Amino acid sequence: MRSFEYYKPNSIEEAIKIMSGLDNAKFIAGGTDVMVQLRQKKISPQHLISLRNISELRNIDTKDGLKIGSLVTHDDIDKNEYIKKYYSALTDATSRLGSKQIRNVATIGGNICNAAPSADTACPLLIFDAKAVIIGTKGEREVDLNEFFLGPGKTVLEKDEILKEFSMPRLKENTGSAYIKHTRREAMDLPILGVATRITISLDKDSQIRCRDLLCTIDSISNILMQLKDEGLKCEEARIAMGVVAPKPIRAKKAEEALAGKIISIELFEEVGEIAASEAQPRDSIRGEAWYRKEMIKVLVKRALMKSIDRIVRPDEEIYPERLW
Numbered sequence: 167m168r169s170f171e172y173y174k175p176n177s178i179e180e181a182i183k184i185m186s187g188l189d190n191a192k193f194i195a196g197g198t199d200v201m202v203q204l205r206q207k208k209i210s211p212q213h214l215i216s217l218r219n220i221s222e223l224r225n226i227d228t229k230d231g232l233k234i235g236s237l238v239t240h241d242d243i244d245k246n247e248y249i250k251k252y253y254s255a256l257t258d259a260t261s262r263l264g265s266k267q268i269r270n271v272a273t274i275g276g277n278i279c280n281a282a283p284s285a286d287t288a289c290p291l292l293i294f295d296a297k298a299v300i301i302g303t304k305g306e307r308e309v310d311l312n313e314f315f316l317g318p319g320k321t322v323l324e325k326d327e328i329l330k331e332f333s334m335p336r337l338k339e340n341t342g343s344a345y346i347k348h349t350r351r352e353a354m355d356l357p358i359l360g361v362a363t364r365i366t367i368s369l370d371k372d373s374q375i376r377c378r379d380l381l382c383t384i385d386s387i388s389n390i391l392m393q394l395k396d397e398g399l400k401c402e403e404a405r406i407a408m409g410v411v412a413p414k415p416i417r418a419k420k421a422e423e424a425l426a427g428k429i430i431s432i433e434l435f436e437e438v439g440e441i442a443a444s445e446a447q448p449r450d451s452i453r454g455e456a457w458y459r460k461e462m463i464k465v466l467v468k469r470a471l472m473k474s475i476d477r478i479v480r481p482d483e484e485i486y487p488e489r490l491w
């Protein structure tokens with residue numbers, strides 16, 4: 167490994183100033199991507215600027231919606247009960263990202279700035295309509311996360327810009343979300359495919375009790391969906407995001423449109439899964455072939471939507487519909 171100069175600024179302004187005065191420099195947060203790339207000689211910066219001393223990047227603010235600083239670690243997110251309750255898909259992602267050791271140091275900002283199509287936190291952030299708040303020499307700007315990724319390893323960040331935080335709006339009542347990471351094995355693995363969904367449904371108290379009983383007792387997803395149709399639950403708003411199906415994590419916007427305003431049914435979920443699969447352009451890779459990824463999108467969209475609904479109907483349950491698949 168080549169030697170490099172190491173800098174430890176204490177503020178965002180100082181970090182930007184150092185970066186703007188240097189050539190061939192790189193920001194480093196937890197270092198779990200940067201150090202691997204250094205060792206593999208994929209990058210060879212002469213200067214590393216650590217962000218770890220910048221405490222203002224470590225905030226989690228839940229006052230109005232959710233703001234998460236770029237330096238917040240996956241473990242910090244995992245432990246946050248507010249995020250787990252209201253932005254559950256994000257906890258689904260961080261709880262299975264890497265190993266405990268990785269989660270202790272790796273940051274959400276690093277996961278997104280590294281811009282891997284498989285980045286586990288990307289799909290959850292996309293379904294929560296996250297905006298990336300960016301600071302550079304020209305001042306502060308906000309970029310919709312949809313526009314942030316340009317391709318594998320590429321983002322809209324300019325050389326001297328720092329990702330400060332992600333800002334997400336407050337969610338409506340009766341909203342649930344889920345992220346399903348499809349891997350070969352349960353322990354430390356990158357996803358073959360990742361699907362996140364968020365759904366808001368119309369739900370009154372009586373209907374909630376009946377649906378709760380359904381979700382507790384019935385033995386298969388298809389049967390639950392058939393019975394839920396009788397309740398006339400309507401999808402008011404939905405988001406679907408997919409990872410490892412294109413050069414960057416994407417929203418399945420046509421599938422979202424197909425869901426909005428409709429009564430939930432097995433036919434609808436199957437149609438939505440088909441549409442989401444048609445919006446993906448996966449490729450063959452060492453982890454899975456394109457045709458397999460397309461088929462699994464149909465399955466995982468249905469499952470993630472089911473899990474999102476389950477979280478609305480049975481908010482205090484820890485046993486999710488995974489027991490049925």
Ligand SMILES: Cc1cc2nc3c(=O)[nH]c(=O)nc-3n(C[C@H](O)[C@H](O)[C@H](O)COP(=O)(O)OP(=O)(O)OC[C@H]3O[C@@H](n4cnc5c(N)ncnc54)[C@H](O)[C@@H]3O)c2cc1C
Nearest residue numbers: 193195196197198199200264272273276277279285286329
């Ligand atoms: C063993 C192992 C297992 C892993 N498993 C997973 C997994 O299951 N899922 C997954 O998604 N990833 C996984 N990763 C990848 C990695 O851990 C994550 O992407 C992690 O979140 C990166 O965060 P970091 O803080 O370590 O980033 P760093 O390595 O410090 O930085 C990554 C990139 O982001 C830039 N950067 C970081 N912060 C900022 C900022 N605030 N502003 C501007 N630029 C910034 C850096 O310059 C660099 O280009 C794994 C890595 C390892 C080594």
